[in-house]
Amino acid sequence: MSEFNPTILAFCCNWCSYAGADLAGVSRLQMPPNVHVIRVMCSAAVKPEYVFKALSQGIDGVLVLGCHIGDCHYMTGNHRTAKRFPLAQKILNDVGIDETRLKLDWVSAAEGEKFQQVITEFVGVIKKLGPNPLREVKF
Amino acid sequence: MARIGVFICHCGHNIASVVDVEKVTEFAKTLPGVVFASHNMYSCSEEGLGSIRDSIEENKLDRIVVAACTPRTHEPLFRRNCERAGVNKYLFEFVNIREHCSWIHAKEPEDATRKAMNLVAMGVAKAALLEPQTEGESNVVPVALVIGGGISGLAAASALVSQGIETHLVEKEASLGGILRDIEVIGPEMTESKKLIEELKRSIECSPKAHIHLSSRVTGLTGFIGNFEATISSEKCDEKVKVGAIIVATGGREFIPKGEYGYGSLPGVITQLELEKMLAKKEFPEKTVFIQCVGSRQPGRDFCSRMCCNTSIKNAIRIKEAKPDARVSVLHRDIMSYGTLAERVYMEAAEKGVRFMRYSLERIPMIKKKDSGLSVEVYDETLDEVIQLDADNVVLATPMVPIDDVKDVAMLLKVPVDKYGFFLEAHVKLRPVEFATEGVFICGTARWPSQVSECIAQGLAAAAKASVPIREGKVVIEPITAFSDSEKCIACGNCVIACPYEAIEIVEIDSKKQAKVNEAQCKGCGNCVAACHNDAMQQKGFGTRQLGAMIDALIKNALEVSE
Numbered sequence: 001m002s003e004f005n006p007t008i009l010a011f012c013c014n015w016c017s018y019a020g021a022d023l024a025g026v027s028r029l030q031m032p033p034n035v036h037v038i039r040v041m042c043s044a045a046v047k048p049e050y051v052f053k054a055l056s057q058g059i060d061g062v063l064v065l066g067c068h069i070g071d072c073h074y075m076t077g078n079h080r081t082a083k084r085f086p087l088a089q090k091i092l093n094d095v096g097i098d099e100t101r102l103k104l105d106w107v108s109a110a111e112g113e114k115f116q117q118v119i120t121e122f123v124g125v126i127k128k129l130g131p132n133p134l135r136e137v138k139f
Numbered sequence: 140m141a142r143i144g145v146f147i148c149h150c151g152h153n154i155a156s157v158v159d160v161e162k163v164t165e166f167a168k169t170l171p172g173v174v175f176a177s178h179n180m181y182s183c184s185e186e187g188l189g190s191i192r193d194s195i196e197e198n199k200l201d202r203i204v205v206a207a208c209t210p211r212t213h214e215p216l217f218r219r220n221c222e223r224a225g226v227n228k229y230l231f232e233f234v235n236i237r238e239h240c241s242w243i244h245a246k247e248p249e250d251a252t253r254k255a256m257n258l259v260a261m262g263v264a265k266a267a268l269l270e271p272q273t274e275g276e277s278n279v280v281p282v283a284l285v286i287g288g289g290i291s292g293l294a295a296a297s298a299l300v301s302q303g304i305e306t307h308l309v310e311k312e313a314s315l316g317g318i319l320r321d322i323e324v325i326g327p328e329m330t331e332s333k334k335l336i337e338e339l340k341r342s343i344e345c346s347p348k349a350h351i352h353l354s355s356r357v358t359g360l361t362g363f364i365g366n367f368e369a370t371i372s373s374e375k376c377d378e379k380v381k382v383g384a385i386i387v388a389t390g391g392r393e394f395i396p397k398g399e400y401g402y403g404s405l406p407g408v409i410t411q412l413e414l415e416k417m418l419a420k421k422e423f424p425e426k427t428v429f430i431q432c433v434g435s436r437q438p439g440r441d442f443c444s445r446m447c448c449n450t451s452i453k454n455a456i457r458i459k460e461a462k463p464d465a466r467v468s469v470l471h472r473d474i475m476s477y478g479t480l481a482e483r484v485y486m487e488a489a490e491k492g493v494r495f496m497r498y499s500l501e502r503i504p505m506i507k508k509k510d511s512g513l514s515v516e517v518y519d520e521t522l523d524e525v526i527q528l529d530a531d532n533v534v535l536a537t538p539m540v541p542i543d544d545v546k547d548v549a550m551l552l553k554v555p556v557d558k559y560g561f562f563l564e565a566h567v568k569l570r571p572v573e574f575a576t577e578g579v580f581i582c583g584t585a586r587w588p589s590q591v592s593e594c595i596a597q598g599l600a601a602a603a604k605a606s607v608p609i610r611e612g613k614v615v616i617e618p619i620t621a622f623s624d625s626e627k628c629i630a631c632g633n634c635v636i637a638c639p640y641e642a643i644e645i646v647e648i649d650s651k652k653q654a655k656v657n658e659a660q661c662k663g664c665g666n667c668v669a670a671c672h673n674d675a676m677q678q679k680g681f682g683t684r685q686l687g688a689m690i691d692a693l694i695k696n697a698l699e700v701s702e
Contacts, residue, residue, distance in 0.1 A: 005250075007257075007693065007697040007698060009690065009693060014211075015553055015576070016553060018211070019211060019553075019555055019575060020555075021238065021239055022209045022211060022235075022238045022239075022555075022575075023555045023563065024238075024243060025209070025237065025238025025239060025242040025243050026238060026242070026557075026563070027557070027558055028242050028243070028245065029243060030243055030244070030245060030246065031243050031244075032244075033240070033243075033244040033247050033250040033251055033253075033254045034254075036254065036257055036258060036261065036693055036697070037235070037239055038261070038686060038689055038690075039210070040665060040681060040686070041619060041663055041664050041665050041678070041681060042664040042665055042666060044637075044664065044665070044666040044669055045664060045665025045666060045668055045669050045678065045681065046669060047668065047669045047683065048669075049683075050686060050687070050690060053687065053690055054690050054693075054694070057690075057694045057698075058694060058698050059690070059693065059694060059697075059698075067553070068550070071550060071553060073553065073664075074639050074640075074662060074664035074666065075361060075639045076639050077639060077664050077666050080637065080666060080669075080670075084669070108549075108550055108553070109549070109553050109554060109555045109575075109576075110546060110549040110550065110554070110555045110556045112555070112558075116243075135698060
């Protein structure tokens with residue numbers, strides 16, 4: 001059996017984490033090729049429904065990355081993110097999806113290395129967890 | 140049905156050496172809605188842009204997807220190109236397969252190619268659902284903020300006030316001038332730095348448009364291009380000022396050797412700035428040995444600081460001119476006296492009797508203490524001989540490094556720094572002295588080690604760019620504002636609470652209570668969209684259907700392929 005190669009989705013806010021991802025690229029920091037970034041303007045624009053949709057249809061993990069608390073381009077946006085996604089994790093747990101398949105973290109525009117580290121660690125965690133069991137379920 | 144065109148960029152070798160662009164192009168042709176796909180060597184070149192326009196016309200394309208670099212640099216260019224071809228510029232979608240793919244998966248070409256295909260599929264899925272938009276405008280506060288009162292900041296502030304632009308100049312020290320306060324003359328043309336600084340200072344101080352904040356720091360920043368609010372803090376007070384554009388001129392500092400060549404333990408081993416202070420007091424050593432590239436161009440700090448060679452040559456000449464019999468040697472790895480004048484001055488130094496000797500990193504000079512003074516043992520590569528030099532002073536030419544709190548400044552301004560801690564501009568050639576964040580500009584040694592003449596040029600460049608939005612008086616607002624679907628809205632008010640800008644209110648239209656977004660106040664964060672439980676609130680360019688389609692595309696392409 002070939003090694004499990006997870007498919008991961010990441011939401012990055014335009015101002016901090018997307019720029020941090022760009023900086024990782026400009027710095028040629030190498031990381032596993034499993035993560036697909038969707039750019040949003042603010043981490044608080046990420047509907048929990050997106051996460052549930054992705055995980056319920058077989059995506060192996062979802063990252064939500066925003067600006068550090070206090071640095072939000074929209075003043076208080078990421079405070080909502082910080083409240084919203086721990087709650088979303090509880091809901092995932094309740095329906096039998098391992099909550100670690102969803103991760104929330106903060107990456108600033110200056111933190112290319114942190115982006116690399118978050119991606120590498122998360123891919124490691126998901127590889128250990130194995131494929132999303134819902135991948136096999138056909139509704 | 141949309142007619143989508145997909146253009147995959149090689150970016151020279153940057154993308155194509157890792158990602159199989161032909162395979163991605165063939166794949167793109169199979170995606171729903173795609174009627175044309177091709178790949179270009181450089182999509183952003185005039186040739187690349189022209190071929191995109193031709194393809195739009197020939198194939199009657201109405202949605203354009205370019206898979207290339209980051210939208211944070213080239214999106215405006217490609218959008219304008221769409222406009223030139225008669226396609227609304229918001230029917231353009233950018234897919235990042237360079238920063239987010241080829242550059243970070245350089246050793247996994249197959250996986251990188253597959254990821255690029257997934258990303259293109261996601262971009263195409265979103266593009267199919269894009270809608271044409273019209274842009275809004277917002278007023279610009281006609282005030283500039285310059286952070287840092289060294290030579291770059293002074294040049295920038297002087298240029299701004301001379302244009303009649305109200306300018307706040309913030310300096311953390313009690314006086315203006317930065318590092319130049321410790322330097323008597325500036326090479327290679329030997330300008331008196333005091334005179335230069337005084338002239339610039341006077342031009343700023345005399346202007347009624349200037350506000351100089353000494354012993355102050357910028358401690359807070361909110362807002363956007365045209366409408367920033369900065370907090371300027373001193374010991375006495377915190378002051379809030381509204382500004383339209385910001386110039387970062389926070390400079391750098393001399394790297395202090397950490398024990399290299401006996402610095403700190405052997406008396407007489409000094410840094411370049413310590414020598415500058417001696418020379419300013421007319422203390423000229425009899426025997427001087429300069430060692431170049433101390434702490435630079437080696438693992439861990441592998442950049443060239445560019446000013447150290449010229450500074451050593453300048454100071455060697457000053458010693459020789461004051462004391463023609465003085466013995467001066469410069470131990471270097473390569474002399475970087477670039478440009479026409481500096482190279483001439485280098486020759487002049489050699490003619491005056493300054494000795495230049497080349498050492499290698501494998502066999503660096505050794506310094507020993509003698510009964511009086513120091514002795515330097517250097518292996519001269521050219522002569523293949525070990526040479527002993529006596530010295531009163533050994534001058535360590537160290538690089539300029541970023542200021543200690545550069546990360547804090549970067550966090551405050553939400554701008555990136557490189558691996559050394561220098562600020563990273565949007566693009567070295569296409570957008571010099573600009574940050575990717577609109578309305579924020581960078582100049583001088585905060586950007587990378589620069590000579591005084593370059594600092595001045597960059598300060599002027601940053602001032603010129605910062606004055607553009609201020610002179611225009613208006614900036615274009617990207618149409619990414621929110622709007623509410625009247626039929627779906629149940630007037631619950633969640634969006635009103637979620638909006639950080641109080642841009643949404645519940646109103647009654649056609650006897651139905653519903654949310655209404657004030658577009659002029661909306662900043663396009665999308666917080667209301669995520670807060671809406673009824674999928675009524677939408678953001679232009681980031682609609683729930685558009686993002687949902689991206690997720691679907693990833694599921695379809697990544698999961699079905701890997702099964």
